Amino acid sequence: MWILYILTVAWLHIVIVNGDIVFEEQPENQAVIFGQDLFLPCSAIDLDTNSKEGLVVEWNLGGKWRYDKTSIFSNGTLLVPTVTEDDLGNYTCLIYNSSNQRVLESQQARVFHAYIKMFEVSPVPVYALEGEIVSFDCITGESAPPPDVYWERNGEEFLGGEQHIATYGGHQKGSLIKQYSMRLILRALPTLDGSFNCLARNPALNIDVRSLRVLLQTAELESEPYVMEEMVVSSMIASINQPILIDCPIRGKPQVEFSWYKDGELLNGSPDFFILRNGSLHKSDTQAADGGLYNCHGTNPLGFAQSPNINLTIARISMVFEEEPQNLFVVAGLSAELICKPPISVPPAEVTWYKDNALLVPRTGEQSVLVVKLADGSWNIRFREIQKIDEGEYFCVATNQYAIPSSRTSRVVTVSIGGR
Ligand SMILES: *[C@@H]1O[C@H](CO)[C@@H](O)[C@H](O)[C@H]1NC(C)=O
Ligand SMILES: *[C@@H]1O[C@H](CO)[C@@H](O)[C@H](O)[C@H]1NC(C)=O
């Protein structure tokens, strides 16, 4: 009878109290690094008055008050400066009303040390025949917070193949400690041969751990020469007087013999060109006359293949601007334009404007100053409602990074503004 009475009272009590005061934000589990500051947010609101007036936030750790080194911001956030081992544990946020009665208690926020363990499973080496489907597996060690995981090939991030990642090890959903299983599925190709490994990065500690590195080795099947689509390029740009290397996208086994053609004429045997063992064509001193259409042929005892054309363009930029800017005198508030049509250039030049020897800073709004690129190839400055501050000396620079020298500078012009 008494017990029932107490329960009823307790139940009523909770209903009345929780009726209108609710959490807006509760603290979440966190992985921390010793020496850094910890912030745990918490706030509640009284729905009746739609305000936080009179509500006081208090914090405890493992059921005990914490007044020593911590502080509580007016928004309720708890600050624990320079976290140490003693600061780890379960934090709870408590809300008191204006008559100093506890009205809410938050979920526990577990604060624990960030860490990452070694891989539990590393991949094993694979010997495969070309075209065979092979796979590598890894299982990370535990990490808090959860690690970012990648595959690496020859020490660099590898995005190819088919990659599967799943959580592993029965950690609860939403847990800050995680482990992943990783699988990489590949079609074995001699061009993919190399060393493979997994990498797990703890984002809080910024520490990487790697699995063992293992080799993929593929035995090439005999084949007639064939064009490797991923190696095909249709155009290239070369700088004058510089060496150039054009790869031949043909492979095959046994060893392919290569020959190169320019505009239909055989280059093998020419003293200016050298054909490397892997089929690439080399020239040490590119000249304007070297521009044209190149292709390579590959032959072995099993057959023959011919690459698509590669259009080699020799970069250049002319001396003179097609159109240079002119001095301007404009009445304030009117619109005006400074013209810069760069010299003829292959590939087309990029234009940069300078004002008083510094990069032009564009402006938006009613009184805008913008560089506009027109269909005729010019890059003009457009002033809308020109202002006194636009007075100064202007010039434009046309750049073609492939050409030598790579840029041309226009004449310097003056913009003066008249009053109204
Ligand atoms: C609470 O206030 C502190 C100090 O002004 C601020 O750094 C923090 O971002 C605030 N937190 C929230 C959740 O508004
Ligand atoms: C914090 O709470 C969890 C369960 O919520 C418990 O497993 C853990 O031992 C607690 N940590 C401490 C330091 O009390």
Ligand SMILES: *[C@@H]1O[C@H](CO)[C@@H](O)[C@H](O)[C@H]1NC(C)=O
């Ligand atoms: C604070 O809460 C208690 C019950 O927990 C209630 O009796 C009291 O009226 C509340 N005070 C205010 C100012 O709301």
Ligand SMILES: *[C@@H]1O[C@H](CO)[C@@H](O)[C@H](O)[C@H]1NC(C)=O
């Ligand atoms: C061919 O060999 C040259 C010189 O070793 C190298 O620079 C080039 O990248 C190679 N090309 C290919 C497609 O392997």
Ligand SMILES: *[C@@H]1O[C@H](CO)[C@@H](O)[C@H](O)[C@H]1NC(C)=O
């Ligand atoms: C080669 O490229 C240049 C510049 O990109 C272009 O002007 C020319 O028409 C191309 N030649 C052929 C045959 O496609």
